[in-house]
Amino acid sequence: MPLLFLRQKVGCYFVASNIPVVKEVEGIVDPAAFTVVRFALAAIPFLPFIVRARDNVQTRLAGVELGFWISLGYLMQALGLQTSDAGRASFISLFTVIVVPLLDGALGATVPARTWFGAFMSVLGVALLESSGSPPSVGDFLNFLSAVFFGVHMLRTEHVSRSTKRKDILPLLGYEVIVIAILSAIWYLVGEIFGSAHGWDTGSWTWITVWDWIVEFPWISALYTGLFSTGLCLWVEVWLSSLATSKRLN
Known part of the structure; x- marks a missing residue:
């Protein structure tokens, strides 16, 4: 139980600390591009570990499943932060501890x-938070769904x-993060192709515009x-889960 509680605390810390950073970069670059x-x-x-275990079908399938669940969590979080306050979103993300x-x-x-x-008490706290300040928004609901998907991911992990x-x-x-990266790229491409009034206009790309984009991109945040908040957090989560499992078996 202590390891399980520690795992949830570590996960929630990184998720909550991740929210203000993502919220801030939304005013600098396209959230979908930043996510990719x-x-x-x-x-x-x-990548080296994926190559080493490329013939391990069980690990690959498990990684794909976990990547799917956490991708839904990150997607709901990115969409929710577009209309939700960062402080409120951070508080709602704590629902993950209860969801598990x-x-x-x-x-x-x-x-x-x-x-x-x-x-x-968590429901009461969110109710008090929602009843003060700005009214509830669609972003709040999406952030709640994000917490649910993160909770499902923790449980499946x-x-x-x-x-x-x-x-x-x-x-x-490795498989888990690769799935997240691929789904993020698909989300970005779909948004560029179907969400833009002019479609995906690659003709407007020049070396100067690409260089300006690289220079202005928030690399520290990325x-x-x-x-x-992604790679290290996922490693800690799986590592603590394996420790808890070993203790139960012993």
Whole structure:
């Protein structure tokens, strides 16, 4: 239980610290473009491990599933932050801590009374937050969905780690992050092709515009959200899950 609680705290810390950074860069670059660069950077350190475990079908399928769930969480977060306040979104993201045991209980696990109390207090806190200041928005709902998907990802990570060997943890993370990067790129391309009034106009690209884009891009924010709040956070989550599993087996 302490390891599970620590895993949830670490995950929520990085998710919550990630929100103000993402909110800030939305005023500088296209959120979809930032997301592509962010997750591409997160995937680079894991590429050698993917190549090493390219024949491990079980690890690949597990990584694809986990990548799908967390991609939904990141997508809802990016969309929600376009219309939601960063402080409110950070608070709503804490629902992830409650979502995990509640989903676990729905699947048959015993949920302690203190967990139900914590869920009630969280709902009450969000209700008080929503009733003060600006009215609730669609972004708040999307941020709530983001917390739910992150919770599903945490729960599935715990279950997957029970059947994952230590040597397969980094390949698992590699497949997971690659899926996030690919889905982010698809989201960006679909938005560029169908969301723009002129379609995807590659004819307007010049060396000068590309260079200006590279210079103005918030690389520090992309490195933090890619390598730390994504790559490092996912590694810590899977590592702590595997430790908790080992303790139960011993």
